[in-house]
Amino acid sequence: MGPAQADGETGLLRIAHLSPDTPAVDVALTPAPAGGPAVDPGPDVAGALGYGEVGGYRALPAGSYAVSVRPAGTFPGRPPALSAVVDVPAGGARTLALSGTFAELALTPLPDDLTAPADGTARVRVLAAAATAPTLDVLVDNGPALAAGLPFAAESGYTAVPAGPATVRLTSGADGTAVPVDLAAGTVVSLLVLDAPGGGLTVRTLVDAVAPAVRPVGGVEAGGSTTRAARFPRLSAAVAAAAHDRAAGDGLPVRVRVPAAGVDAAVTGSGLETTGALTVPADPAVAGWYAAGPAPGRPGPAVLAGHVDWTGRPAVFAGLDRLVPGDEIAVDRADGTSVRFAVDRVVRSPKDAFPTDAVYGPVSGAELRLITCGGVFDPAAGSYRDNLVVFARLVG
Known part of the structure; x- marks a missing residue:
């Protein structure tokens, strides 16, 4: 399933x-x-x-x-x-x-608790499941203590931990174990402390849910005309690092196809505007994949954004408003494989009330969001008042 x-x-x-x-x-x-x-x-x-x-x-x-x-x-x-x-x-x-x-x-x-961690952090808890450790202290090198005196068969609370490679130190009585872990930004993680087969303790890192390493803010400007003031996207160090870590290799998306919406378009990477909002490609015929988030088909909410129109002509995502639950979305990847998603729902919301948590919040499986503009056109702003968001889930 x-x-x-x-x-x-x-x-x-x-x-x-x-x-x-x-x-x-x-x-x-x-x-x-x-x-x-x-x-x-x-x-x-x-x-x-x-x-x-x-x-x-x-x-x-x-x-x-x-x-x-x-x-x-x-x-x-x-x-x-x-x-x-x-x-x-x-x-x-x-x-x-x-x-x-x-x-x-x-x-x-x-x-x-699968709510989003703060940018640049992972949220971590400990599940004590080692009978050889009646009580357990867990510490992250150069980071916070995750548990102190945690009894067997108990759980700790959640702790925010700086993202990146780290060493988790487990201490039970006089015995200690050091285990390397890699905590990706935007993840919610359970550390399972287990009895190792040959004796001693070991840790299993269980990623419960995934969100973008850096969450965009506000609505998305994805329609209008060339008379609108230009915005300059930025690819911050955090976004660039996340893009490299999360999508290095052949998992990069290169094309999106949505038959029911008449979409068959190339995909390129995109980042954030200077305001922190998600940007879209300058080419209105191309969809942009948010490179600080998961690649389509990997755990977490992958995000593609594109224009609804430009200078009065339909653009790449002009037909998204025709989608209904069950419609198929396919994303082709650089390695020649494709992943398929099914539409769950289509939501239109004002840009000043953009559903940030629903769009970018951590999820346990591989999901997809397509974002464009919708609603009433505002001539003064040169764009639309609403965003249209398509939510979809992986089916193959």
């Missing part, structure tokens, strides 16, 4: 196996007895999940669900070894952790 996403009526749920001495499990999900929409149980929820593994987020209608845990490969009709009821909040996210030792096994719901 495609990447999960939450909205005002759904929430996100995933399953984590954090019990060191518990064998692999199957996890089934059904509506709680109080009722609710049907949800098919099965491996697509979590099948043969082993220690240290975390399933992907699944989007579910908000409400209560009964969770059943059985040894991997067990007949689904067999009574579960462990069960619980979990609430899935509208617009929120939960990790349901199988935690503790086998003798004291528990299902623990953990609230996940």
